[in-house]
Amino acid sequence: MSLSLHRAYESDLRSYRLSFSRGGAWTGIALVLLGIGLDYSLYPAHLLEFTLARVLCSLGILAIIGLMRTPWGARNVEAMSFTWLMLPQVMIAWMIAVTEGASSIYYAGLNLGVFASAIAFAFRMWQNLTLGLLTYLLYAAACWVHDGHAPGGGAFAVNSLLLAFSAIASAVCTYFNEQARFNLFQLKAELADKNAQLEENNRSLAEIKGQMLQQEKMAALGTLAAGLLHEVNNPVNFCMMAIDIAMEEPAAKSNEVLHECLTDAKSGMQRVQYIVSDLKTFAYRKSGTDHESAQFLFERALESSVRLVGHEIKGIKVNRHLQPDTLVRGDEAAIIGVLINLLSNAALAMRKGATREPSIDIYAESRGERLKVTVRDNGPGITPENIGRVFEPFFTTREVGQGLGLGLSICYSVIQRHGGVLAAESTPGEWTKFTFDLPRVTGGEK
Incomplete structure (x- = not known):
């Protein structure tokens, strides 16, 4: 015994x-x-x-x-x-x-x-x-x-x-x-x-299932992005060239309204290019690549994320508080996915809670060899009984059919894979804050 x-x-x-x-x-x-x-x-x-x-x-x-x-x-x-x-x-x-x-x-x-x-x-x-x-x-x-x-x-x-x-x-x-x-x-x-x-195995299976579902979605998005890039780029480039030629015409230069319309059209075409490019970065991966060791600018990943959820955060003020050097090491596509999830969750919560003057503040600051990232909104917050469960697989407060409850659990695994921890804090009725950290690229590694 x-x-x-x-x-x-x-x-x-x-x-x-x-x-x-x-x-x-x-x-x-x-x-x-x-x-x-x-x-x-x-x-x-x-x-x-x-x-x-x-x-x-x-x-x-x-x-x-x-x-x-x-x-x-x-x-x-x-x-x-x-x-x-x-x-x-x-x-x-x-x-x-x-x-x-x-x-x-x-x-x-x-x-x-x-x-x-x-x-x-x-x-x-x-x-x-x-x-x-x-x-x-x-x-x-x-x-x-x-x-x-x-x-x-x-x-x-x-x-x-x-x-x-x-x-x-x-x-x-x-x-x-x-x-x-x-x-x-x-x-x-x-x-x-x-x-x-058995409970631990069930939790692991649930996490693996969630990751497989996410990978399937990523693969589908990758295929879609590759097709979009091929099919959209040619007509977009043709439109951009036509707009540039039109803007050089004397009639366009002399007509202020026409010139402004052509400028807006060019800006719209550029936005289409950015969105397709961002979608490709987010969803399309080459096999055999060590994604966690790649270097990328967190600022660039954030901008891509904001553009990809632009329709969801429309009317919500996004404030960026970033340090000058945001070069980090990791899987850029996965981090974009994390940011998309946090931004869309915040936007949904603030719309559901009818938050007045909704805003999201994003901070990135150096903490030694790590870059600490904070995503904070002024929404309705998370109740105390739910704050400890937000990272559980299949836990969701959304209505049936509106979500599987896998987003934050997968985000937690992504950050854990990068050597960090995704944490949640909230004051009901006031704010919600998610924090995580990523490995910085030091001077000798650049």
């Missing part, structure tokens, strides 16, 4: 012993008092003194029950149980001494106490043997007091053998009961471990 398992077993067994000892003590009081009927039938001449003895014995057991309700008594439940079991044995031995000695039928009560300790209580084998030995010594002392000399032969020998048989049988029962209790506890402990492992 390992030390930790032994301690756990003893802790679990203590409450079991306490419960059974209390129940047995109340049963003992009932049996002791019911024995008044035996006294009346067998020894009416001793009825008064035997009744007084039984009442005193019952009060002693009752006092021990009270002690077992205290922290000290609960810690010493084995000693308490042994003590109250010995009280009836002492009382019966005294009754044997003042009545018929070895011939007294009350020796059967001593056997009952020994058997009860083995059947009803979680004693150890040595404790049960000790109880049997003390019971026999009490019986021998009672017979000696009654006879006035050392007892021997006849009824004493027979009763002594019966007491020995009871003690041995009880000790054997106690041993196997102890083994059965421990085996049951061991099985419970193993089952608890298996359940814990």
Whole structure:
């Protein structure tokens, strides 16, 4: 038995012993008092003194029950149980001494106490043997007091053998009961471990499933982006060239409204180019590339993210607080995905909470060899019961069909893969803040 398992077993067994000892003590009081009927039938001449003895014995057991309700008594439940079991044995031995000695039928009560300790209580084998030995010594002392000399032969020998048989049988029962209790506890402990492992496996499977779903979406977006880049770039480049030629025409230069329209059209075409390029960066990856060791500007990743969620954050003020050097090492596409998730979640929460003057503040500052990033919104916040669950796979507060609850759990894994931790803080009704850090590229690595 390992030390930790032994301690756990003893802790679990203590409450079991306490419960059974209390129940047995109340049963003992009932049996002791019911024995008044035996006294009346067998020894009416001793009825008064035997009744007084039984009442005193019952009060002693009752006092021990009270002690077992205290922290000290609960810690010493084995000693308490042994003590109250010995009280009836002492009382019966005294009754044997003042009545018929070895011939007294009350020796059967001593056997009952020994058997009860083995059947009803979680004693150890040595404790049960000790109880049997003390019971026999009490019986021998009672017979000696009654006879006035050392007892021997006849009824004493027979009763002594019966007491020995009871003690041995009880000790054997106690041993196997102890083994059965421990085996049951061991099985419970193993089952608890298996359940814990199963829960951990389920969590891992859920995370893997979420990552696979995300990878499938990324692959689909990559295919879409590659197709868009091929199909859109040619007409966009043609439009850009046509706009440039048109802007050089004298009519366009002399007409302020026409020139402004052509400038807006060119700006729109450039935006289309940026969006397609950003989508390709976010979703399309070359196989065999070590993405976590690549270098990129966090500022550039942020701009790409803001452009990709432009339709979701429309009307929301985005404030950037960035240090001059934001060169970091990692998977740019994955970090863009993290930022998109944080920005879109913030926008959705603020729209759902009808936040007045909604805004998102993004900070990036050096902390040694790491770049700490903070995304803070002034939305409705996250409730205390949900703040600790936001990174759990499949946990979502959105309505059914509006989200799988995988976004933040995948973001957590992405940041963890970069050697950082994604953390959430919130004050309900005021703000929500997500922080994470990325490895900076130092001067010697550039």
